[in-house]
Amino acid sequence: MRILILHELDDLASARRTSINHAFALVKYAPQHEYTLHSTRQPVTARLRGQVFDVIVLDTTFLCWRWARPRSLWLDRILEAYDFVAKSDAVKVALPQDEYDHAEILDNWLSDWKVDLIYSVCYDHREEFYPRVRNSARILEGLTGYVDDVDVDLMERFAVPFKDRQIDVGYRAKALPAYFGRTGQVKAELGDRFRSRLTGRKLNWDISTQERQTLVGDAWFQFLGNCKFTLGCESGSSLLDARGEIRECVERQLQRDPTASFEELEQACFPGQDMRKVYTAAGPRLFEAAIARSCQILTPGNYVGALNPGEHYIALAPDCSNAEDVYEQMQDKDANQARIEACYRALVDNPKFRYRNFVAGLLAEVRDAATRKARRLPDCGTLPGTIPDELALRESYTRAVLRAHQHHIEDVKEIRLLPNFLHAVIVTLVRQMLSLARRIRG
Numbered sequence: 001m002r003i004l005i006l007h008e009l010d011d012l013a014s015a016r017r018t019s020i021n022h023a024f025a026l027v028k029y030a031p032q033h034e035y036t037l038h039s040t041r042q043p044v045t046a047r048l049r050g051q052v053f054d055v056i057v058l059d060t061t062f063l064c065w066r067w068a069r070p071r072s073l074w075l076d077r078i079l080e081a082y083d084f085v086a087k088s089d090a091v092k093v094a095l096p097q098d099e100y101d102h103a104e105i106l107d108n109w110l111s112d113w114k115v116d117l118i119y120s121v122c123y124d125h126r127e128e129f130y131p132r133v134r135n136s137a138r139i140l141e142g143l144t145g146y147v148d149d150v151d152v153d154l155m156e157r158f159a160v161p162f163k164d165r166q167i168d169v170g171y172r173a174k175a176l177p178a179y180f181g182r183t184g185q186v187k188a189e190l191g192d193r194f195r196s197r198l199t200g201r202k203l204n205w206d207i208s209t210q211e212r213q214t215l216v217g218d219a220w221f222q223f224l225g226n227c228k229f230t231l232g233c234e235s236g237s238s239l240l241d242a243r244g245e246i247r248e249c250v251e252r253q254l255q256r257d258p259t260a261s262f263e264e265l266e267q268a269c270f271p272g273q274d275m276r277k278v279y280t281a282a283g284p285r286l287f288e289a290a291i292a293r294s295c296q297i298l299t300p301g302n303y304v305g306a307l308n309p310g311e312h313y314i315a316l317a318p319d320c321s322n323a324e325d326v327y328e329q330m331q332d333k334d335a336n337q338a339r340i341e342a343c344y345r346a347l348v349d350n351p352k353f354r355y356r357n358f359v360a361g362l363l364a365e366v367r368d369a370a371t372r373k374a375r376r377l378p379d380c381g382t383l384p385g386t387i388p389d390e391l392a393l394r395e396s397y398t399r400a401v402l403r404a405h406q407h408h409i410e411d412v413k414e415i416r417l418l419p420n421f422l423h424a425v426i427v428t429l430v431r432q433m434l435s436l437a438r439r440i441r442g
Contacts, residue, residue, distance in 0.1 A: 010039045040078065056088060120139050169231060171190070175188040180238070312346055
């Protein structure tokens with residue numbers, strides 16, 4: 001099949017590992033197809049417009065253009081530049097996240113483009129988010145990230161034996177703006193609250209919500225593999241901002257008064273609206289910490305329906321009022337080891353949460369959607385589950401990516417510009433192959 005993946009990952013060196021895994025899972029686990037990977041940082045050429053695709057995937061990062069300001073300038077430009085997608089008869093797949101943010105804009109966009117499949121990470125609220133497109137699209141339950149086979153192998157190299165880990169409690173989180181409501185504030189406040197509750201305890205902390213201390217690539221796995229315990233909570237919002245009006249109001253208020261408190265912003269922009277509903281989903285870190293065999297300390301939540309407090313993680317109240325009890329549980333080495341292994345079995349060993357199986361399921365849904373559209377698709381060939389080993393997977397992945405960018409090389413000749421993305425992909429793949437070769441020799 002000829003598959004177009006639209007994304008916004010131009011610089012892989014600074015991109016989060018989970019974003020790369022999510023955007024290019026099809027390339028990695030179904031490399032037998034012909035891919036065109038197109039970043040919106042690249043020009044939309046005549047060749048791209050004229051090519052016929054069987055499947056078009058709208059990645060999470062591509063759909064983030066609904067947040068661009070001013071919308072009349074940026075989103076309208078995107079819709080105009082990629083109008084060939086709306087006209088295409090391909091099976092169209094959308095992978096949105098943060099669906100509560102600009103929900104109406106997203107719903108109209110996917111409906112106008114006649115999207116066939118939507119993988120919703122806030123699946124329980126799908127009827128609220130997609131009142132228009134749900135009449136024509138099939139909405140399936142999706143996750144913000146899955147377990148990647150290569151990540152499991154890499155962590156075996158990066159993870160430090162538990163007793164030798166230098167960080168007692170680790171945490172990284174982004175400080176979310178007020179327009180995500182009180183639920184959004186918990187994510188940023190959790191680390192500082194927990195640390196302040198246990199002041200005086202001899203713990204080695206590595207907690208930060210600063211953008212400059214964000215960890216990407218191998219550094220993130222090295223961090224998790226050196227943490228005995230990892231803090232966490234579900235990501236999300238307790239506000240539904242259908243058209244971005246709450247966000248615009250908050251940003252205007254902060255321009256007038258950068259020191260405005262959450263309560264002041266609430267009163268000015270969304271009085272009485274917060275916490276009417278809570279829209280949450282488990283982030284990729286849930287799986288990454290499990291891969292690292294770091295004992296997780298989590299606020300209560302659904303956690304993909306796979307984890308139970310006490311059995312798989314230590315439960316922490318959102319206000320950290322039970323921090324002392326959590327500290328006592330952290331001292332029980334046997335219980336913590338049991339939690340680590342139970343969490344690993346529930347998440348990492350469960351095929352349901354593997355990218356390999358997500359891709360297989362997505363391709364099956366694509367075939368069903370094509371049948372509903374009375375369209376014949378080329379043979380899928382080997383399915384993801386039949387790739388024999390990691391070496392074959394890496395080699396197939398490399399061939400698929402280089403084949404995908406052969407078309408972009410033709411575009412380079414047309415526009416006389418080497419896309420940064422092409423260079424970054426090649427460099428990343430070469431590094432992966434060299435790393436694999438060294439590990440095989442060792």
